[in-house]
Amino acid sequence: MAYRGCRRRSYRSYSYSRSSYYAPISQSVVLRQKASNEAMKFVRQAFFSLDYARLERYFSQYGREHGSSSASYARKTYPSWKCGAVGMSGQTATRILKIVPGILSRQDQLKLLEIYIPLLQQSLAEKFRESLGNKVIPALELNIFYQKAEALAKQVSLPVDWFVKGVFTDEELAHFQEIIRFLLIQRLDRSFKNVVSDLIELHNACRGKPLQIELNYRISALGAQVELETAQGVQNLTYTPSYEIDQSKVTEDIRGMLLRHVADSLIQDEANQRLASGMQNIALNELATTLGSIERANNPNAEAQSTLRIEAKGGTAVLEINKISIASLRQSISAARLKQTVLVIVAVCVAILIFNLLDSKKGGLVILTLFVGLPIGGSLWYSWKGEAESKQKQIDSYELAQRKVFAKK
């Protein structure tokens, strides 16, 4: 609804400093703010749609809390607020709307709570990612990590605003929070199974390939990275969530609302799971195509590098695939060793020459040869030695990476 009439401009001065530090806003805070804004909008609309009886109840309640003069001002200004001729400032709006949730019908109160629940759920999921997202987990400690995430889900607070605090009892709020945690832990369970499935499938797809493959896998639900050289042993990991809900004392209307939310949430999760399974199949196909393409590059002196990013079932995998020309490297090593041998032969010949020159008293030439020849010979020797060693190291790490399936980062 647009505001008409005089819009009061409040003069605020902003000072922007180019060197000031910008701290990114946490996504979970953003989601909680969004929940508050949506709830505020709902309460505001409900306020302006109150029937006569509820409106009278509202003004009586308002009078009891803020005095009769404030109540009569509110009663007089209500039509102007409703049509938008007069705006409500922040503090006034909060004071006026605070009483509204308690006046609403039970159905509307539940609708208000339903605005909160999905956003609180997302906010909690984001909190996971913020707390756990910069961790790097060894693949064989996945189950321990998920247990820690579950412990976090059980402890983290789920603050609700004044919109719902005064309307529902502490027990009812505890029921809602239990459901949110329960659903989140179910998602953890599903995420664990998906991640294990991804790691095993990626391992099987890359095993035995004559390539150096580096894998960077990030879990979608938690944001954390998994480190692995091989997925051997991952299939034996188990994680069983231990969060039960047993809410025997729930009122009928709350029960209906919770069941509706649970059914909706689980059905969404099932659809997402079907999508995730489909994505995994497509991703593995793309990986096989890429590996096949690189192997097909059959020029013996050709090297190929590829970076492949795929969305699998439980997370995102980035694979760095390298094909190096072992034949070229071995040739380079042989050439370096040969150059070192030639250098030795030349050094011996020069030594014989110097010995002959010493007899003929050409001392100057001898000294010059030694001062110039030794440093040059020495640096060439070490340079070729280093070249051969580094190329041998490259071959060794390439062959090790193939044996382990994934290269160490």
Next chain:
Amino acid sequence: MSSPNEKSSQKNELSLGGQRFQITDPLSLLSVLPEEDRKKIVVDYAAKSLDVETELKQKIQKSQLAGFEMDSFIDRTNQDSQGKLNLSGEFETGTGKVKISTRTVQSTSIVTVLVIIGAILVLIAIVTH
């Protein structure tokens, strides 16, 4: 190596108001909901399933196209038997993207080295005589 069997969690029951629900079958929860809610959830479920199918079909098409492009890229690389071209390509796949680059490594010719050895030995022979 095979994927672990999906054992159903022993804790997948939800107890609300004295009634227990198996949550491994979400659609079974619908039987206790009022008809209006049931209809809405079923319609949402059908719409979401259709969305999933459509999305997967699009991704498969994109994936196939990327596969053809990668094949022709590698064919061009293989045709370059002289090793004069250093090629690179980027392809959008169904689930992400792929970057491939190839380069040819110049290896030291053994013949060159042997020629150098021969020349040095000849030089030394001349100097010492």
